[in-house]
Amino acid sequence: MKIACLAGDGIGPEIMAEARKVLDALALDGVIVEDADVGGAGYHKHGHPLPPATLELAKSADAVLFGAVGDPSCDNLERHLRPEQAILGLRQALTLFANLRPATMFPGLEDLSALRPEVAREIDLLIVRELNGDVYFGEKAIRRLDDGRRQGFDLMSYAEDEVRRIAHVAFRAAQGRGGRLCSVDKANVLETSQLWRDVVVEVSAEYPDVELSHMYVDNAAMQLVRNPGQFDVVVTGNLFGDILSDQASMCVGSIGLLASASLGETQTAYGTKGLYEPIHGSAPDIAGQGKANPLAMILSLAMMLRHSFSLEAEAARIEAAVAKTLADGIKGADLGGSAGTAEIGDAVLARL
Amino acid sequence: MKIACLAGDGIGPEIMAEARKVLDALALDGVIVEDADVGGAGYHKHGHPLPPATLELAKSADAVLFGAVGDPSCDNLERHLRPEQAILGLRQALTLFANLRPATMFPGLEDLSALRPEVAREIDLLIVRELNGDVYFGEKAIRRLDDGRRQGFDLMSYAEDEVRRIAHVAFRAAQGRGGRLCSVDKANVLETSQLWRDVVVEVSAEYPDVELSHMYVDNAAMQLVRNPGQFDVVVTGNLFGDILSDQASMCVGSIGLLASASLGETQTAYGTKGLYEPIHGSAPDIAGQGKANPLAMILSLAMMLRHSFSLEAEAARIEAAVAKTLADGIKGADLGGSAGTAEIGDAVLARL
Ligand SMILES: CC(C)[C@H](C(=O)O)[C@@H](O)C(=O)O
Ligand SMILES: CC(C)[C@H](C(=O)O)[C@@H](O)C(=O)O
Numbered sequence: 159m160k161i162a163c164l165a166g167d168g169i170g171p172e173i174m175a176e177a178r179k180v181l182d183a184l185a186l187d188g189v190i191v192e193d194a195d196v197g198g199a200g201y202h203k204h205g206h207p208l209p210p211a212t213l214e215l216a217k218s219a220d221a222v223l224f225g226a227v228g229d230p231s232c233d234n235l236e237r238h239l240r241p242e243q244a245i246l247g248l249r250q251a252l253t254l255f256a257n258l259r260p261a262t263m264f265p266g267l268e269d270l271s272a273l274r275p276e277v278a279r280e281i282d283l284l285i286v287r288e289l290n291g292d293v294y295f296g297e298k299a300i301r302r303l304d305d306g307r308r309q310g311f312d313l314m315s316y317a318e319d320e321v322r323r324i325a326h327v328a329f330r331a332a333q334g335r336g337g338r339l340c341s342v343d344k345a346n347v348l349e350t351s352q353l354w355r356d357v358v359v360e361v362s363a364e365y366p367d368v369e370l371s372h373m374y375v376d377n378a379a380m381q382l383v384r385n386p387g388q389f390d391v392v393v394t395g396n397l398f399g400d401i402l403s404d405q406a407s408m409c410v411g412s413i414g415l416l417a418s419a420s421l422g423e424t425q426t427a428y429g430t431k432g433l434y435e436p437i438h439g440s441a442p443d444i445a446g447q448g449k450a451n452p453l454a455m456i457l458s459l460a461m462m463l464r465h466s467f468s469l470e471a472e473a474a475r476i477e478a479a480v481a482k483t484l485a486d487g488i489k490g491a492d493l494g495g496s497a498g499t500a501e502i503g504d505a506v507l508a509r510l
Numbered sequence: 511m512k513i514a515c516l517a518g519d520g521i522g523p524e525i526m527a528e529a530r531k532v533l534d535a536l537a538l539d540g541v542i543v544e545d546a547d548v549g550g551a552g553y554h555k556h557g558h559p560l561p562p563a564t565l566e567l568a569k570s571a572d573a574v575l576f577g578a579v580g581d582p583s584c585d586n587l588e589r590h591l592r593p594e595q596a597i598l599g600l601r602q603a604l605t606l607f608a609n610l611r612p613a614t615m616f617p618g619l620e621d622l623s624a625l626r627p628e629v630a631r632e633i634d635l636l637i638v639r640e641l642n643g644d645v646y647f648g649e650k651a652i653r654r655l656d657d658g659r660r661q662g663f664d665l666m667s668y669a670e671d672e673v674r675r676i677a678h679v680a681f682r683a684a685q686g687r688g689g690r691l692c693s694v695d696k697a698n699v700l701e702t703s704q705l706w707r708d709v710v711v712e713v714s715a716e717y718p719d720v721e722l723s724h725m726y727v728d729n730a731a732m733q734l735v736r737n738p739g740q741f742d743v744v745v746t747g748n749l750f751g752d753i754l755s756d757q758a759s760m761c762v763g764s765i766g767l768l769a770s771a772s773l774g775e776t777q778t779a780y781g782t783k784g785l786y787e788p789i790h791g792s793a794p795d796i797a798g799q800g801k802a803n804p805l806a807m808i809l810s811l812a813m814m815l816r817h818s819f820s821l822e823a824e825a826a827r828i829e830a831a832v833a834k835t836l837a838d839g840i841k842g843a844d845l846g847g848s849a850g851t852a853e854i855g856d857a858v859l860a861r862l
Contacts, residue, residue, distance in 0.1 A: 242698045272629045272736050293645070293666055298701040303669065310705030311667035314645055318660045344749075346594045349650040353662030379757035380765065383735065384624050397696075401753060405731040413732065 159189045159428055159467055162219035164196040164212065167241055168440025169450035169499075170225025176452035176503030177223065177459045183507050184463075184472055192219070197241035197440070198229025207232075207244040216248055220426045221466035222433040223459060224248075228440035245435070246294065254420035254433055255290040255320070256327040258461075259403040261386075261410050264484050270411035270493055273383070280387025281409055284335060286328040287399025289420055291320045292350070294396045314350050316395065321357040323423070328393035329365040336390035338369045342378045342398055354395065375402070382406055403437070413438040414451035414492040417458040419465050429468040434458040444491075448498045451490035453480055456506055479509040511541045511780055511819055514571035516548040516564065519593055520792025521802035521851075522577025528804035528855030529575065529811045535859050536824055544571070549593035549792070550581025559584075559596040568600055572778045573818035574785040575811060576600075580792035597787075598646065606772035606785055607642040607672070608679040610813075611755040613738075613762050616836050622763035622845055625738070632739025633761055636687060638680040639751025641772055643672045644702070646748045666702050668747065673709040675775070680745035681717040688742035690721045694730045694750055706747065727754070734758055755789070765790040766803035766844040769810040771817050781820040786810040796843075800850045803842035805832055808858055831861040 161181075165174035178191070194212040201207050207227065216222050227241040237243070248254070263271075263281045271278035296313030303309050325341075332339040341358045343351035355372060362370045373381065375398045381388060382402065386409050394402060407416040416437040424431040436454030444450055457480060464473035488505045489495025497505070513533075517526040530543070546564040553559050559579065568574050579593040589595070600606070615623075615633045623630035648665030655661050677693075684691040693710045695703035707724060714722045725733065727750045733740060734754060738761050746754060759768045768789040776783040788806030796802055809832060816825035840857045841847025849857070 237704075240698070246699070272626060273624050274626055277624045294699055296663075300701050300705050307669045307671060308705055308709075309667055309669040310700070310702040311648075311665060312700045312702050313663060314666055315661055315663035317655065344752075346592070347598070347646055348662070348664045349652050350662040350664050352589075353652050353660055357660075376752045376756040379731065379753045380760040383757060383760040398753075400696075400728045401731045401750075404728040405735060405757070408732040408735040 159186070160219045161189065161191045161462070162215045162222045163191050163193045164216070164222060165193070165225040166197040166227045166440060167199055167229045168226055168442045168445040170197070170227070170440055172446070172448065172450050172499050173436070173452040173455035174223070174225045176499060177455045179503050179507060180456050180476060180510070181459055183510055186469070186472070196244045197227025198232045200244060201232055201235070201239060201241065207239060207241050208247040213247070213251060216252060220428055220431060221462050222248065223462055224433055224435035225455065226436065226438065226440035228442065230442050248433060249289050249420060250295065252431070252433065253290060253422040253424070255288060256324055256421045257287040257289040257399065258331070258419045258421065259285040259287060259407070259416065259437060261285065261406040261416060263410055264415065264481060266485050267411050267493065271409060273386070273409055277385065277387070278409060278411070283386065283389040283406060284331055284391045285399060285403040285406060286324065286331055286391060286393040287403055288320065288324040288395050291316050292396035314348070316350050316354055318353065318357050321354050322361055324393065325358050325361040327421070328391055329361060329368050332368045332391040333365065337367060338371070338390035340371045340373055340389055340392050342373050342375050342392055342394040342402065344375050345372070346374060350395070358393070378402060379405060382409060407437050412451070412492045413454070414490065415453050415457070417454050417461050419461040421465060426466070429466045432462065432466050434462040448500060449491055450499050451492045452499050452503050456480060456503070475510060476506070479506045482509045511538070512571045513541065513543045513814070514567045514574045515543050515545045516568070516574060517545070517577040518549040518579040518792060519551055519581045520578055520794045520797040522549070522579070522792055524798070524800065524802050524851050525788070525804040525807035526575070526577045528851060529807045531855050531859055532808050532828060532862070533811055535862055538821070538824070548596045549579030550584045552596060553584055553587070553591060553593065559591060559593050560599040565599070565603060568604060572780055572783060573814050574600065575814055576785055576787035577807065578788065578790065578792035580794065582794050600785060601641050601772060602647065604783070604785065605642060605774040605776070607640060608676055608773045609639040609641040609751065610683070610771045610773065611637040611639060611759070611768065611789060613637065613758040613768060615762055616767065616833060618837050619763050619845065623761060625735070625761055629737065629739070630761060630763070635738065635741040635758060636683055636743045637751060637755040637758060638676065638683055638743060638745040639755055640672065640676040640747050643668050644748035666700070668702050668706055670705065670709050673706050674713055676745065677710050677713040679773070680743055681713060681720050684720045684743040685717065689719060690723070690742035692723045692725055692741055692744050694725050694727050694744055694746040694754065696727050697724070698726060702747070710745070730754060731757060734761060759789050764803070764844045765806070766842065767805050767809070769806050769813050771813045773817060778818070781818045784814065784818050786814040800852060801843055802851050803844045804851050804855050808832060808855070827862060828858070831858045834861045
């Protein structure tokens with residue numbers, strides 16, 4: 159069971175250290191962990207945010223545990239050298255097309271959300287975001303038009319097989335949860351969305367036990383404020399998924415709590431190959447101060463054990479230890495508490 | 511002062527009737543109001559959501575007062591015949607590139623927002639949404655690829671002059687408000703956004719008195735939940751503006767309260783030519799029942815008087831009457847009250 163461990167920039171190394179403590183404590187047989195540089199750290203040491211050796215390691219591993227990338231000192235580099243290109247490059251190179259972003263209210267944290275407690279309490283949804291297509295990876299450039307004006311352009315597109323494979327992931331996820339799937343698009347304006355909707359409807363014939371609905375993205379952004387409890391599984395494209403999943407995670411109170419899994423179709427001897435990362439970023443403003451909340455990183459480790467190593471019991475054990483830590487009032491600054499990174503990690507360890 | 515009055519579908523005619531009562535009560539000299547069919551109503555009577563006579567009227571008028579379009583009986587029509595095409599067509603034909611969407615908490619309504627009252631109370635922002643470009647109006651189709659697969663595509667783009675003119679509108683709006691402008695884009699992924707950001711920075715040189723910041727759209731969706739009070743003026747493209755302005759309006763509690771103005775560069779003898787519409791849609795589920803909240807429509811009338819007819823005093827009078835109506839506890843079902851459409855309209859009239 160080979161794990162590529164890419165801590166990255168900012169608070170990445172600090173929170174990764176806590177996840178590693180948890181992984182070590184499980185004393186799993188046959189686990190090999192290999193570290194590599196990525197993001198700004200990759201650029202500064204090797205001249206590229208996704209150095210060849212890092213990409214090779216990720217390709218050969220059964221799972222990738224990913225911290226965070228983003229480094230203000232790289233802000234003025236050309237686009238292909240910026241830290242974010244590392245995560246975009248990994249998603250593409252490993253064909254990780256399905257991004258699972260669960261957002262669930264932790265009992266006892268209702269008071270931290272900007273939403274009213276009675277609204278926030280009901281949040282229990284999973285956003286399934288497509289991750290390999292859309293306007294992210296289409297042809298794009300800044301060009302000069304014939305009359306000399308500068309124009310920026312990006313091609314948005316989805317082909318039917320790209321929609322079909324993410325739809326299957328979403329329908330299966332709905333079967334394993336509340337049986338309801340809401341597909342979010344902008345079919346009243348976009349042809350990409352019209353095809354998306356057509357294909358989702360086609361795939362739905364294979365899942366008569368799942369209740370399918372459709373929602374325009376502007377309405378979805380409203381409904382996530384008004385009544386997020388109405389959603390079970392939401393499936394959407396790469397761009398809308400980027401926006402809505404960050405919005406949903408903030409509804410939970412802190413993005414320092416939310417993990418994500420990015421999966422493809424590659425099956426290893428142990429499970430589905432995937433990349434696991436917290437939803438939050440590298441938070442350069444608090445990096446190196448021992449203040450960052452490591453829980454999203456630790457919960458990403460749990461998702462890895464579940465999806466890539468079929469270790470459901472161990473995953474659930476970690477999740478229970480995290481919930482207990484929070485219920486015991488051990489909270490970082492992001493949740494209004496004063497516990498530091500290592501202190502939170504130790505508290506989870508003690509409750510494992 | 512010629513006003514094109516396009517009531518449209520669903521609750522459109524009901525709420526428009528209340529706005530007309532308010533307009534009549536002002537007894538303005540020299541106002542001509544002409545009605546025309548639009549949306550599903552246009553399609554059913556004339557075979558097109560934006561019939562030629564309606565478009566001609568809108569072109570010859572000094573301002574367009576617009577109700578709502580959207581009619582479930584048109585759901586299966588080809589895209590160019592669907593009701594939404596009427597509003598998209600008007601925005602384009604009249605070059606209405608600047609959509610102003612103010613979102614402000616009405617005193618006394620803090621308890622209606624899904625946000626905590628102390629968070630909701632601080633909302634006082636203006637979203638300036640570009641309305642003539644972006645992925646809305648680029649080349650788009652569903653096509654067959656060489657291998658036979660269906661693909662949907664839409665070209666996203668902005669040319670520098672398109673960004674420049676909306677940036678000027680936004681900087682001037684910030685000068686007239688709190689002096690802060692936040693430009694929202696996805697420049698870490700999109701070249702369209704990179705050009706957007708470059709041009710906004712260029713234009714900022716002309717507005718040293720305005721404090722400019724930039725935010726990625728996923729972060730903006732989070733910040734609008736976490737702390738919407740941090741924003742003064744937000745400027746963004748057509749697609750991101752569609753999503754964020756609906757999200758922001760829901761933070762205020764009900765979209766039945768929010769008006770919008772769509773402006774271009776055409777100056778008439780009286781002011782800037784524009785189209786004014788509530789943010790909410792045609793609400794077919796409650797149409798014809800006298801239940802719809804007409805306040806957003808009445809506030810759209812106020813915006814029309816301000817921007818297209820330079821009647822600031824009359825606009826402020828209407829806005830004060832609306833605020834008084836709400837403060838007096840006269841609320842429609844959308845706000846948890848029981849007042850009907852005409853009753854609310856009459857209450858505003860009585861307070862004019
Ligand atoms: C860093 C950025 C390119 C990335 C994205 O837009 O996908 C991030 O926002 C995310 O959601 O993982
Ligand atoms: C009806 C639709 C085409 C329109 C848009 O997306 O612009 C609407 O959502 C709006 O915001 O006015």
